[in-house]
Amino acid sequence: MQSNSDAQTNVILAELDNKIQFVYEVAFAKRELTGLGANVTPKLEDTIRFELRPPFNISTDEMVKRLAHFRSVGDKKTEYTKLVAMNQKASDNQYLTHWYYPYKGKYHPRLVRSIFNIINVKYGQKVLDPFLGSGTTALESYLFGLDFIGFDISPVCVLVGKVKVTAGEVAGQLPLFKKEAIKSMKQDVLKNAKETKKYAKLVDDDGESVYQDFLGKIDDERITNFYQLAQLIFASDRGRRSRDFEAFEKNIDNMIASASNLAEAEKMLKKDRKLYEGRINKGDARSLKSVRNESVDAIITSPPYSIALNYMFNDRHALEELGVDIVDLSGNVIGVAGKGAQKIKQYEKDMEAAYSEMYRVLKKGHQCVIVVGEAKVDGEQTQTVEDAIKYCESIGFRLKENLPKIIFGLYNTIKDERVLFFEK
Ligand SMILES: C[S@@+](CC[C@H](N)C(=O)[O-])C[C@H]1O[C@@H](n2cnc3c(N)ncnc32)[C@H](O)[C@@H]1O
The missing domain is CATH 1.20.120 (Four Helix Bundle (Hemerythrin (Met), subunit A))
Structure with missing residues (x-):
């Protein structure tokens, strides 16, 4: 039997990054540890540390390499802390090339990396983001040593994603x-x-x-x-x-x-692992023709909230500069077409096609993680989250977790954001 003092010396402390300030982030931090198999209890008296106890199903070095919300494990600084310090900007969300292009509606890089751990993806596995946006998933996948495929309907997003990954x-x-x-x-x-x-x-x-x-x-x-x-x-x-x-x-x-x-x-x-440049292309999430059935290990994405944010309008200067016909493009941008109730109906139909494609290309037993929010359209509250769950379950996905996430800076249009973990 282990004595008390042995148990004490066997405890490893994982300390949260000092930029973590929201309760939902602490929830994600804990799930990262459990996702990787660590046996964890919060160290309640100081709130910023978690105690890891035997059996250690994962080595300290592996945690140091993978974790997103922590600045140290034991006496070792995490890899992510070092990466985020390589930053020409003030915010952690803009480290390395993440800041390239002033894109509205990005999700946070740290969130993406924590999802890799929550669903426990392995180095070299293939991750898909069919709504690439500014390429947050692309750069995070690259830095983590994952193979990546990404699509966006907007040529601006395709360019941004490519440059973020290849500039180095x-x-x-x-x-x-x-x-x-x-x-x-x-x-x-x-x-x-x-x-x-x-x-x-x-x-x-x-x-x-x-x-x-x-x-x-x-x-x-x-x-x-x-x-x-x-x-x-x-x-x-x-x-x-x-x-x-x-x-x-x-x-x-x-x-x-x-x-x-x-x-x-x-x-x-x-020095530690292979980095994959990945493949980023212009494409329509409703029809991922170039992606084979059951060929993808994980999907991490946030669908358009165009019902709340008009991406085409925000990016119009850049699109014009590229000579893109904005009216033509808008016809294929999910959430842009129509008005009021008709607009919501079209959005639902398009998103159903996109979810069906995600289901088709994902391997059995693997996870699809969707960051999605409720918005107001013409004063009406939408039910995007509920609809997404209902439809995804109807095509065979199983909802494993539904985690709340606080949204910053868009309080007026997007009220509640969720991170939905589906398993095929
Ligand atoms: C919420 S944003 C993604 C943001 C991204 N997660 C990031 O961090 O930058 C949604 C994206 O979906 C794209 N989109 C809209 N309709 C599309 C379609 N039919 N196929 C592929 N992408 C589409 C938009 O151009 C927009 O870039």
Whole structure:
């Protein structure tokens, strides 16, 4: 039998990250530990630590590598704490290249990493996000050593996702193009300023743009994408926030610094495991033709809340810059078409098609995690969460958990957000 003192020495403390402040985050933190098989009790007297006791079904090193909500396990700093410190911005949610492009409606990177642990995905497994958005799941999967496939209907999102993951590989070459990028962008801005008082597009309607010519001369797609994204960030900053040319220069410096941080992170991570660049493509979540039946190990996604947030409107400057026909695109963006009750009906139909596709491509016994919220449309409260559960259960998913999540900054439109864990 174990004596009391043995039991004492066998206890390992896992300490929460000091940015954790919400009760729901503590719930996710605890589930990460149990998801990985740890035998855990909260250490109630100080609230920021959990006691881990034998039997230890997972090694301390493995917890150090995987955990998202903790800054240390025993006396070791977690990998995530080191990654989040590689940050050119103030917020943990913007570390490394996560901040690239001012996208509305992202979920938090830490949440995604904690879900990897809650459902206990293994290195090298294939994760799908059919509603890629700004690519949060893509970058988190990459850093974690997961294979990834992602789709979004918006070409802006596809570009953002790609650059977030690949910028590190070309970090050393990016500064070589900076001078030329700034010079050609300045020429476009000056030309446009002469023609139109207020900023319109950088690429004019004749398709003439010195910056576009500059992009055309780069022969590495990852670098072209990087500088193309810099253009879109600038277009968005100018259009939405009235920023002037200096913002472009400053952003490029910040973007390059973050790309170097990513390169540094890759170096650290590659010592331990293989990193997968993944596949990010334009696609429609209602019809994932290129994905085979039962070929995906996990799905982590947050569907459009376009009924509350009009993505097309938020991204219009960037979409115009890419020459996208916004009316045409909107026809396929879930949640945008129609008005009032008709709009909600169409949204439900489209989401049912998307959930059916998720079910089809997921392997049996594996999990699909959906972050979804209730919104108000024309003053009416929707039942998105309830509808999602009902439909998913009707096609064969089993709801394992339904966890509440607090939503920040969108209190007026999205009232309640849930993280739904379904098993096939
Ligand atoms: C809530 S956002 C995803 C946000 C993402 N989790 C992030 O952290 O950035 C939903 C996304 O779904 C995309 N979308 C809308 N309709 C779509 C469709 N039919 N197929 C694929 N993506 C679609 C939108 O363009 C938007 O980027």
